Amino acid sequence: QKEVEQNSGPLSVPEGAIASLNCTYSDRVSQSFFWYRQYSGKSPELIMSIYSNGDKEDGRFTAQLNKASQYVSLLIRDSQPSDSATYLCAVTLNAGKSTFGDGTTLTVKP
Amino acid sequence: EPEVTQTPSHQVTQMGQEVILRCVPISNHLYFYWYRQILGQKVEFLVSFYNNEISEKSEIFDDQFSVERPDGSNFTLKIRSTKLEDSAMYFCASRPSAGPSEQYFGPGTRLTVT
Numbered sequence: 001q002k003e004v005e006q007n008s009g010p011l012s013v014p015e016g017a018i019a020s021l022n023c024t025y026s027d028r029v030s031q032s033f034f035w036y037r038q039y040s041g042k043s044p045e046l047i048m049s050i051y052s053n054g055d056k057e058d059g060r061f062t063a064q065l066n067k068a069s070q071y072v073s074l075l076i077r078d079s080q081p082s083d084s085a086t087y088l089c090a091v092t093l094n095a096g097k098s099t100f101g102d103g104t105t106l107t108v109k110p
Numbered sequence: 111e112p113e114v115t116q117t118p119s120h121q122v123t124q125m126g127q128e129v130i131l132r133c134v135p136i137s138n139h140l141y142f143y144w145y146r147q148i149l150g151q152k153v154e155f156l157v158s159f160y161n162n163e164i165s166e167k168s169e170i171f172d173d174q175f176s177v178e179r180p181d182g183s184n185f186t187l188k189i190r191s192t193k194l195e196d197s198a199m200y201f202c203a204s205r206p207s208a209g210p211s212e213q214y215f216g217p218g219t220r221l222t223v224t
Contacts, residue, residue, distance in 0.1 A: 032210045043201050043215045044153065051210040088153065090213075096166055097143065097155035098203075098213055 003027065006089050006101035015110050019076040023089030023101055026070070032092040033065055035074045037085045038103065044088055048074060079108040112136045114216035116202050122222045123192055131187045131219045133202030142185045143203040143213070144177065146170070153201070159185065192223045 007022040021035070032051055036044035050056045050063040050072065062075040072091075076083055086105045090098040115134045123129050135142050144156040157167045157177055164177065176188045185204075189196055199220050205213040 034213070036215075043199075043218045046212055046214060049210075049212050090153075092213070097158055097168070098145075098153075099155065100153040102152045 002101070003099045004089055004091050004101040006087075006104045008104070010105040010107060012107045012109060013079050015079060015081060015108055017079050017108075019079045019083065019106055019108070021074040021076075021087050021089075021104050021106070023072045023074075023091075024070055025072070025089075025091045025099075027091065027093065027099075028067075028070065030070075030091045030093055033063070033072045034090040034092070034098065035061075035063060035072075036088040036090060037083075038088055039085050044090075076106075079106075081108045081110050084108050112138075114202055114204055114214055116200075116216040116219050118219060119217065120220045120222070122224065125194055125223055126191050129189050129192055129221065131189075131200050131202075131221070133185045133187070133216055134183050135185055135202065135204035136206070136214060137183070139204035139206045139214075141165075141205045141207075141213075142179070143205075144187045145201045145203060145215075146198040147201065147218075148198045156187070156200075189221075192221075194223050197221055197223045 013019045035048040038044045048063040050065045056063045060077045064073045086103040088103045089101040092098045117132045142159040147153045157171045158165045199218045201218045202216040
């Protein structure tokens, strides 16, 4: 079993729609959860962090965490073509390493 | 806004040569990391560094790799004898504290070993 597993892509949504990205993790003691956006050839850009169960909203982005189910998700509302990228889920214990999923490639079609 | 910087952006080297990748973490951050990403693959952890010593390293980080914080600002990754399979993007990252805190990545160095 992969330590961090993301829903397989690619994911394609029309402009203005909601994009839903999912991630599950295997280590129950994980404490910090991050979503990064990565454009081709660029470094991961942090877009959301979440540390406790529930929802966290930041503009068009909502992260959801359910530690009992070992599940974290990212919703992107009113998707824009500029949101087209690979989204990486990362899971961390304390100040240790981040373990990344394979990423989900999102395409937003105008 | 403070950011992690890395130099060079692209390094080409011949197999067997030594390379040093440089990073300047965000100034008030205490934890430093190196990751790599082989083209088309996921981001992989190499090493973490805190209080002037390695706190954790992966299986990838063998005796050919070393890290150093030679002064108060730079954080370097050295590969002593590069192999073709070392070709990848190398990312430096830093975070401010041990508790729940965000980790920020630098722009990366693309290493090409020929």
